[in-house]
Amino acid sequence: MEKARVDLPPKGGFSFDLCRRNEMLTKKGLQLPGFRKTGTTIVGLIFEDGVILGADTRATEGPIVADKNCEKIHYMAPNIYCCGAGTAADTEAVTDMVSSQLQLHRYATRRESRVITALTLLKSHLFSYQGHVSAALVLGGVDITGPHLHTVYPHGSTDTLPFATMGSGSLAAMAVFESKYKEGLTREDGIQLVGEAICSGIFNDLGSGSNVDVCVITKGKTDYLRNHQLPNPRTYISSRGYSFDRGHTEVLSTKITPLKLKAEVVENDAMEE
């Protein structure tokens, strides 16, 4: 009796097949390709009505700015958002995957998703990859049990906090939070404080920069304030424009090489039947 054809998912987990080869190659002097990291400042805090998340918008590839205005606040559920630091591909992929799982869960349970559900899905995925998925996240949202804010580390550990920062700019941002945070902040004060913390990261950390994104989550409503602050506008743009006429550049020598004619195009008569 044949077995019923069942849809088996591909065997999961990281495939370690090529690791020995990679090690051998690096010993021989090969430079492994770099990956785009979000050297980042991401923050979150709980205020009187819910949760505010903030992030900068610079994505770096080593010392180069790869994206001046990327989105680091990812959608998980209508009432849950997640800021991601670390390898950009990892944060994108893991938040997309968990967001998809949460949607399926919502259909099955017919209920709003809970932050703790997203947290558990994220941490078990990251733990099973033993830190190779380089995603450091600040997860925040408001559900039926109230506002929640968590940090998730690449190895799968989590913290539950009233205010949190992650990324290379986390120290700069945490300094701002530690001195100015208090419980029961109003919406305006909360957004102001988050903006200050991110700006502190933008201006004092080389891995963070450009603009400030803010996301305010309250019971029943979420405001995604993309580019809430633009503290780094392009300052000098010449009003005369940048076109240069001939004569601006001194010509030192001229050499003209005519292209060799390779093929002759013969005029064809119309094709005969």
Add this chain to the structure above:
Amino acid sequence: MGDSQYSFSLTTFSPSGKLVQIEHALMAVGSGQTSLGIKAANGVVIATEKKLPSILVDEASIQKIQLMTPNIGVVYSGMGPDSRVLVRKSRKQAQQYYRLYKETIPVTQLVRETATVMQEFTQSGGVRPFGVSLLIAGFDDSGPQLYQVDPSGSYFSWKASAMGKNVSNAKTFLEKRYTEDMELDDAVHTALLTLKEGFEGQISSKNIEIGLIGTDRKFRVLSPAEIDDYLAEVE
């Protein structure tokens, strides 16, 4: 009947060229509660009887019309548990499609994937066909669409269709009443009248379910209060 010798095994054709198990599955559908769907010019409506086995059953806990994606809904006639399995698989496939293409799945694609699942269960060992026919209603870039999927895995696009106990009466009624340029509200009224045709007992918001999707592309199931409003308009 010579066919009866071949009716036990799904994977064996009968001499007349039929797969008798699928015929039997269609009988299971035909004895299920009536459901119908109507495609209007600016949306789709699907409706079904919700006859509970006893007055003691908590009717608020049962929802026959389900969402597969925010813009695609489904109703069934036949065996409820079978439909649950299909809906679950289809939801997962819709999510996988989104993960791969970052685009919400078009209605035709989801219908095709669902039909493929149903067909697989007619050509595998040790399984039986699903005892449901589904009416899938959706609104995407190609406009409003209504599809019916049968236990064999075949699917058709309908302007209006019915399935279940009262199918022949309902279809005749729909053929008479259907017009190409119907608006969504008219379609809801027509759906209610069609349900009323073969309804045993008094029709009310407690023993029918209606789901609809309009140009806002958000499928939703009507609340009992809204159904009462429509019923009052129809009286």
